Amino acid sequence: MISVALLGNPNTGKTSLFNALTRSYEYVGNWAGVTVEKKVGVLLDKKGELVDLPGVYSLSPLSRDEAVTSEYLLQTAPDVVLNVVDASQIERNLHLTLQLADYGRPLVVALNMTDVAEGRGVQIDPAELARQLGAAVIPVVARTEKGCRELLREIARTGERTVPVRTAYAAPLEEAIAELEARIPADAGPGRWLALQFLEGNEAVVQRLRKVLPAAWLDAFFRSTEAAVLARTECRDLQQYIRQQRSDRIANILSACCRRVSSSSSTFSEKLDAIVTHKWLGIPIFLLFMFLTFKLTFDWFGTPISDRLDALLSGPVSDGLQRLLQQLGAADFIQAVILNGIVAGVGGVLVFVPQIFMLFLIISFIEDSGYMARIATVMDKLMEGAGLNGKTFIPMIIGFGCNVPGIMAARTIEQPRERLLTILLTPLMSCSARLSVYSLFVGVFFQSHKAIIVLSLYVLGVVVALTLAKLFSCTLARGEETIFVVELPPYRFPQWKTLARSTWEKGKGFVRKAGTFIFGGSVLIWLLSYTGFRGWNVPIDHSFMRSIGDLIAPLLQPLGFGNWQAGAALITGFLAKEVVVSTMGIIYATSGDAGLQQALGTYFSPLQAYSFMVFILLYVPCLATVGVIRKETNSAKWTWFSVGYALIVAYLLSILIYRIGLLLGFH
Template sequence: MSYRFALAGNPNSGKTTLFNNLTGNNAHVGNWPGVTVERREGKCKKSTENIVIIDLPGIYSLSPYTPEEIVARDFLTNDKPDVIINIVDATNIERNLYLTTQLLELGIPTIIALNMMDEVELRGDRIDVVNLEKQLGVPVVPITASKNQGIEELLNRALSFDKDHPLTTKNALENTKICDTIQEISELLAAGGYTNTLYYAIKLIERDEQIKDTLKLNPSLNLSIDKAIARAEHQSGEEIEMLIADLRYQYITEAISEHVQKGKTAGELTFSDKVDKIVTHRILGLPIFFLIMYLVFEIAVGTIGAWIVDPFGAFLTETLPEVVTNFLIWAGASDAIQSLVVGGVLTGVGNVLSFLPQIVLLFLCLSILEDVGYMARVAFVMDRIFRYFGLSGKAFVPLLMGYGCSVPAIMATRTLEDVKSRRLAITVMPFMSCSAKLPVYAVFAGAFFTAHQGLVMFTLYSLGILIAMLSCLLLNKTVLRGDAAPFVMELPPYRIPTLKATTTHTWEKAKGYVVKVGTILLSMTVVIWFLQSFNFSLQLVDNSSESIFGSIGSAIAPIFAWNGFGFIKGTTIAHWQIGAALLTGLIAKEAVVSTLGILYINDGGEQLTSALSTALQAHFTPLAAFSAIVFVLLYAPCVAAIATAKKELNSWKWTLFTVAYQCGAAWLISMIIYQVGYWLGIGLV
């Protein structure tokens, strides 16, 4: 026999941690709302039974306002799992139980997992689990998911739920002033042939239009229900939705007052409260954020990152190609094969992989900040600024994810309540520099700004934020007018990241990067090698400028004449290599580095043995180099991100507009930087 257990709970309740614990899945665990935007499934590895665990999005209620809440409710009401495991943050039990009262109305077997019990003990709080269980009428199991405590009991009780369950689920709205109305509407629905009448009756009383559309009530039944609701509202003298919310919280408060005892520190400022007084300060909050991010980039790229990447990069771009070349010569491989393997594959992939240590360090630092809980505070600090530009602070969550990869970041915009906010966030998402752009910055910074690599990275990432905000302001005043959605976000307590969670998150990101290099980029290096080795007549060329790529790049390059990198340094010769590289960057941003490596290092003459940084110095001035990486920072993302944007926007018109806007902004800002720098006499040599 097989079972399906659905995990449901508030954001930050530890739901995804429990999912990983039960399934061994390497899902990301982030200490801020919005991590899980779609349900995920995994086979339970903690039991011999055939159990499928479904991880639903973190939600606060079953009254949906966001796509993630719709995903969760639709699954629970339509697919009906065997058991709902409701994860409740035991340190914030009152707020979490609001969702619990709604889940208990679904008529689906439900078991409550009181999570983070270790923190409850540290606070000196006490929860009478036995009597709370009797109060709610469903099993309540104390657990600490991050430490694998209580998991076995939770599974055992979930498996035996429908076999031997002596408890009777309690309805939070029983014996209240609207219970007669609930009963009346339930009977009307039952007479009309509907099932699960308690849940639907309450939702209709709450005037849930989506439920009404789903039920497709006939006019007569609809009129009878409306009259019953109107009578209840008239008798209570309150708006019915507010009345139900108040009644739920009264029920929860009574349960908490009887079965939860706060420790001696109740009412005192917690450690999180004390830290928040500083990091969320109106004046200090933003400078602290920028200081922390500067330190992150200094560690990942400037100091430790540079120290690690030099020997690692030397092995990939010097030692390994030399060894492979000698082997191919010994094996009698032709010149074409040597060129393909060494000049194509090893040069292209090696130049990108050489920056893997810096990318891993960046992921590690950001993962720690997320798991500690700091990033939720940044969203709070940013709300005041974002709101001025037409976004709420909640948009910071998907924008932050954009630093990893634009694809999941664009998908995460589903957590934003209104269409206008989602369109704004998706349009400016590429300005949040994804990890694929880091090799481009690193190779240019290493060639031209060796002593200030960390500062250059920090400047680029800060510039991306600035352009994103200015773009929001412009779009909010023109094509996307409207006020920002209200900002509601929980600030979870600070927690010490677990080694497993942090390393898992970092490993998954790094693995994804390596897999991308080993699949898409490896294939592209072969294509790039072919395009730069043959002309349109498919004849092998000695000079790459006469190749297919040379012709295409020569046609593109003049577009960037005003940007400083349309022509080769000190000449009027079209800089076709950068034009071709930017084109391949639309497939994958890492391809910009691999393309330049292949085109420069295999372009004949002295370039055959030159390092990529030396080749760059021969083709760019420092100012032109900075202009080029600003363009890479801002122009359209990879095709995968564009396809995801089309899916989320559900409009070719808006998708094409976003791509055009991103490319236009990239060209304009890059041009302004170069022209201003040129007239100020900056970086001309």
Template sequence: MLTVALIGNPNTGKSSLFNTLTSSYEYVGNWSGVTVEKKVGLLKNKQGQLVDLPGIYSLSPLSKDEGITTQYLLQEEYSFLLNVIDASQLKRNLHLTLQLLEVGKPLIIALNMIDVAKRRGLQIDVKALSEMLQVPIAPVLARSGAGCHELSQHIATYQPNQSRSFQLQYGSIIDEAIIELSERLPEETKYKRWLALQFFEENSIVRALLESQLPKEWLAELQLTTENAIRKLSGVSPRQYIQHVRSEAIDSLMNKCVQQKNEIAIPFSERIDQIVTNKYLGIPLFLAAMYVTFKLTFEWVGGPLSDLLDGFLHGKVNDMLNIFLDQVGASEAIHSVIINGIVAGVGGVLVFIPQIFVLFGIISFIEDSGYMARVATVMDKLMELVGLNGKAFIPMIIGFGCNVPGIMAARSIEQPKERLLTILLTPLMSCSARLTVYSLFVGTFFPKNQAIIVLSLYVIGILVALLLAKVFSLTIFKEEKSIFVIELPPYRLPQWTTLFRGTWEKGKGFVKKAGSFIFGGSVTIWLLSYSGPSGWNLPMEKSFLHVIGNLIAPLLTPLGFGNWQAGASLISGFFAKEVVVSTMNIIYKAPSEEQLQGILSNFFTPLQAYCFMAFILLYVPCLATVGVIKKETSSSRWTWFAVTYSLCVAYFLTFIIFKIGTLLGFA
């Protein structure tokens, strides 16, 4: 069976092409590093599989996700490479293509975005380029699918040209060093010439491999001898010299295969960027976009839909279940666990599904439109002040949906210390799970200002993360040289199918969690509320849940919400933040969201409610987030640090908010 490795620069349409060729959906975004792991799909023709590798600019990796591609090429078995090229950025994309040709494996080029190239006045002679590179080239439009059927057939019937001999000559010094190194490698070693080239290009993964096969002293001597000779000849390092030779070869290809026609004076994307990336307007426009997002989520669209769903779940569904349980003669315990446990707990979370999907839909629109990369660019100066760069803000934005993929997206950050710092700070971003808590409380205490209250919580999360980034970078993490390179893709109007898929992929995780984790948590919370030290079917005041909440309540009194119900909810929130709402539904035995809001108004003031939401925002990450922190850092020490510092920060900041609010007369 064929195994095709899909590889290319970021934002070339690689993931979109993967979806088209495999009829399966994988996450598509518009910034560098979105595909942080290889992903596998079955080709439509059923004759093989397609492996989607992270977007990279070079086979010499700078970041963790770029290293995945190099390791795949070295360690895995694959039939041939499918290189996706952005036709409108042909010159830059060819740098990777030449490196792939040097690997020596069969190669097909998918020349994507040919429509954009034409609008920019580029006329590409595809046939001439194919002949010069000695590989097949298929023009495609990955977004619309044009040319993809022909490409799919081409893949299925492709017979690699074994006589292909495309090979750049780097001059006698480099070529002789390549031969000398290749001859010393074990006979069974694959890609000898490419390994030697990558060694002189300072590829860290290749160097580690060669040092495991050859004496380090000999390799160091060969490198020093070659470097001295190259510097004497050209005044640059071997790496710079090799890249210069490639650049000259690419210039020759461009001169022979590409003609520049009249181009539009100022492209559409550049005209918009003059506004959205303006140093004065960029951040205010981002905050305005977030404000509109929350208005749509809580007031204009998501809120009314949630009210309708709440009426359905706690009206018709609840009544039908009660009738059914009465007819089958269900015991009091069974009746209680279904109505007061499952329906109250899971149903209390499910009512927020419309708001969650509206939020995810807007995030998907922002990603697919190309605006996300601009946000990172706008934030770069601010992030630089606190010891990070703009690329670190992308995982944080992803964290608005869910902290888990946000932390995983930190793999695209080149510097290890910045990557670790981003992992530790991303859980401070307000995820969709917290949104269920916000929705409940702002609907109760701030019905006329829901969007601005939620926006303030998101801003608090960002500001706290930036402040801690500065503190950590000056203390725990010593500053290191930062690299900020990010692709600014052209603005595009997202396709409805892609937008729908992106929203569904984000939102279905929330639905799955409601059907599994929240279901289990709700049953557990009901069990703790139904039983106690003295037996079963007890009043809430004698239950285990009351005992647990009372242990926590005194610690919460300085924060303004020192009641046992809040304490019990926060404990359950460690497993999943949505379970906070489930726990409150079960504790207060509220048959609907509207009635729960009425009950909460007797236990919280607006100031206490805001403090509770602020604490939920910042206190310990959920169990899934803690797990991914452990996986990404490979360190129990850093995992415990993430849990501990966030709890301390949450306590301190909530205490300050409560005291200031009290002094201002909001108590």
């Protein structure tokens, strides 16, 4: 097996290409920063392993996800470097290609988006480009998998590979590179590349060279080289000079292989942008879009299907299972665990699959269409007011699906302070798991206003997050100004195949969780409700579950839902928010009432239900989210902080909403 590293600028179709070249499936989006960690897949011809790395513009990292790519090149020497080049932006893409050529491993260039380039009147001669670079160049269209077979054949070709043509720099720099290269021990890595990256100020390479060469000498060498180079040019620093030298070579390469027929910009994107990023309408349009999302999820599409699924599960499936178990002569205990534990617990969560898939479909659409970067732009001013930038809104939108990938996506944020705040606040975004709790409650209490009630919870999460961001950035995490630069990719209509796949990829986790985590949790919760201090099969009022619920019920009294059932559901909800639904399903199923919905109607009033939903929205991140916060912040202190502040805020807001609601005459 050979190892192939996949590199390229952000948003050039790396992940699409990865999916086309391997059997595995990854997440594709039309915004810079979809891949935040390296991912490995086996090539279709089984001849090699493909490593998908986060997109970078150059090898000097600015953000955490970019550092993954530099570290990878420092630590491993892949057999082949596969560089995806966006033909429609070839000039900027070649900067990375030239840096990769200096790396010295065999290079294969996948010239992607040739169709877009031709639409813009740019024609590239692949054979000439290959000659200029000393690398194989294969034109592809990753989205339609055109050219992928040729690419695989080229990657698998072994033996007569040539080393790419290296860029020759002007006099004082070239000598400095040679001097440093001679001093770098052979086992430290490709000498010329390390020397160049060091002079360009690549932080990861600086750290590496400090391990093998004296730091004081390195610093002095850098300063003297920079002085010698800058004396002859007008450049600001060495980095700019090296970049300029590369630009010169790129201009030469392009004059040999690239023909511009005419330049026309895509008018469709322009027209659409005139509306969705309109001066005044931008934010209202975004809110309208979100409202339609919830309309689709609840009123028009998700809920009707959910209801049918619910009827199927609680009717024929349950009854059939019961009859089957009786025929098999299963013990009462087994019957109870299956019907009251598993069917009530897992089934209670599974009925929300249609809503959740609908939501994931729309999030995938936002990602793939190019609207994501526009949302970031429209929201920037608001976010700046809160001490963040528009880009931090992207992890938050992903957090609407699931907080875990949302927090991972925060890696694309350059400033450490903004990144920390985003990680801490993304859990306030209402994820799909919480959606199952809302679906249950709005179905019982807010029949005629489902979409607007749920939208209010989502907006509340965002408002709380922004308020806290302001508060934290004035107190806990001061310093560093915020920055905002975002690339606005051309709009494209997402392909159905890609949409379906990425919706399934996101939703799969939810279904899998129902089959494993929630399955296990349901059995455990059922056991807690079946057993008590007096032994087995006790009435629910004497069960362990009741004892646990009673412990915290008094604390919840001021919030309006001081019953033990709510207390028990909240504690188990820390495992995963859907478990709240499972727990309630099990508790009320065991207490022998009619359906879960009728039971809820007798234990909650609409105002109490709303207060409960607000508490669920904010109270603590789920177990998986806490785990990823710990991993991403690398700090126990911030992890505890994220749990602690959420509990306090949830408690205060629920009291506030409940009390004000009572004063206003709601009940």
